[in-house]
Amino acid sequence: MSATAHKLDPDVFHLAEEPHHPEGSSTMLGFWMYLMSDCLIFAMLFATYGVLGTSYAGGPGPKELFELPLVALNTAMLLFSSITYGFAMLNMTEGKRGATQGWLAITALFGLAFLCIEMYEFTHLIHEGAGPQRSAFLSSFFVLVGTHGLHVTFGLIWLVVLMVQVQMKGLITANKRRLMCLSLFWHFLDLIWIGVFTFVYLMGMLR
Amino acid sequence: MSTTGHAMDGQTHDRHAHEGHQDHHHEHDEAHGSRKGYWIGFALSVVLTAIPFWLVMTMTLSKPLTAFIIMAFAAVQMLVHIVFFLHMNRRAEGGWSIMALLFTVVIIGIALSGSLWVMYHMNTNMMPMQAASDME
Numbered sequence: 001m002s003a004t005a006h007k008l009d010p011d012v013f014h015l016a017e018e019p020h021h022p023e024g025s026s027t028m029l030g031f032w033m034y035l036m037s038d039c040l041i042f043a044m045l046f047a048t049y050g051v052l053g054t055s056y057a058g059g060p061g062p063k064e065l066f067e068l069p070l071v072a073l074n075t076a077m078l079l080f081s082s083i084t085y086g087f088a089m090l091n092m093t094e095g096k097r098g099a100t101q102g103w104l105a106i107t108a109l110f111g112l113a114f115l116c117i118e119m120y121e122f123t124h125l126i127h128e129g130a131g132p133q134r135s136a137f138l139s140s141f142f143v144l145v146g147t148h149g150l151h152v153t154f155g156l157i158w159l160v161v162l163m164v165q166v167q168m169k170g171l172i173t174a175n176k177r178r179l180m181c182l183s184l185f186w187h188f189l190d191l192i193w194i195g196v197f198t199f200v201y202l203m204g205m206l207r
Numbered sequence: 208m209s210t211t212g213h214a215m216d217g218q219t220h221d222r223h224a225h226e227g228h229q230d231h232h233h234e235h236d237e238a239h240g241s242r243k244g245y246w247i248g249f250a251l252s253v254v255l256t257a258i259p260f261w262l263v264m265t266m267t268l269s270k271p272l273t274a275f276i277i278m279a280f281a282a283v284q285m286l287v288h289i290v291f292f293l294h295m296n297r298r299a300e301g302g303w304s305i306m307a308l309l310f311t312v313v314i315i316g317i318a319l320s321g322s323l324w325v326m327y328h329m330n331t332n333m334m335p336m337q338a339a340s341d342m343e
Contacts (some may be wrong), residue, residue: 028300029300029303029304031305032300032307032308033307036307036308036310036311039311039315040311040314040315040318043314043315043319044318046319046323047318047319047322047323050319050322050323050326051322051323051326066262068260068263071260072260075256075260076256077248079252079253079256082245082249082252082292083245083248083249086245086248086292087242087245089250090240090241090242090245108323137337154307156337157223167220184293187288187292187293188290190237190253190288191285191288191292191293192306194256194281194285194288195281195285197256198259198277198278198281199281199282200258202260202277203274203278205263206263206270206273206274
């Protein structure tokens with residue numbers, strides 16, 4: 001009763017001590033802020049590609065270089081990895097460590113397949129003489145798609161590290177929090193990939 | 208003095224109980240979604256990905272119409288991912304997540320459209336190198 005009365009007291013407009021936050025309560029919001037700033041990095045790379053994407057410098061254009069079936073396969077890999085990570089999270093909520101680890105492993109395999117296909121595509125392009133130094137179009141293409149690939153690479157390393165952590169310590173609160181951060185990161189990368197396959201590959205084929 | 212101390216204690220206690228309850232509730236209802244939610248998101252994503260690829264690979268429609276459709280589908284699929292995979296809603300983190308997202312979308316909109324618009328006009332209004340040297 002006295003607490004309520006005091007809250008309404010106009011003279012007391014700040015708390016005598018900082019409110020106590022439980023450990024890790026602000027991590028998810030903080031990580032979301034990081035993702036938003038990462039989003040801005042990708043927006044700048046998309047803008048760069050949008051501006052330079054038609055400057056071929058007499059070199060090959062999207063139609064001669066891109067193979068849509070390969071891109072479709074890559075898109076499928078990333079989409080599958082998204083839903084398998086979702087299943088890992090559901091099992092984590094239910095406290096099933098084995099199932100969580102299993103789905104995480106499947107997610108890692110899909111992620112690895114995505115990276116292998118992308119590496120194959122890149123080496124194929126460079127082998128054909130369409131490396132990043134060939135034209136402004138290819139420079140911006142390699143930077144944009146390469147940055148996304150680099151994110152997936154680090155996501156994959158993070159995933160393996162977390163699997164080791166879960167194996168050693170179990171599904172403790174800290175590990176759950178870490179898995180939730182990686183969940184946001186992983187789904188976010190799939191979101192960026194929607195932009196990549198639409199603006200870079202599909203729109204490129206329409207030119 | 209003693210009244211203040213008592214009031215503070217009461218408040219802290221109150222907040223603790225409240226927070227604990229909220230966290231619990233939050234974790235189970237919103238943060239992870241449901242199996243059904245993931246399947247809906249996945250099914251929608253498959254459809255929204257397959258149709259643009261099919262349109263471009265077969266070239267059934269005219270180029271401008273195809274371009275419009277694949278852009279629209281990409282926008283919708285991004286929304287699907289945000290809702291079903293990232294579990295974004297107006298209540299997450301007390302509304303701060305969606306505020307950050309909307310702010311980011313606005314900045315991206317300004318930066319992307321601004322860059323493309325300005326650079327397109329620069330390109331079209333710039334004299335070609337050959338023409339510039341002819342004028343001297």
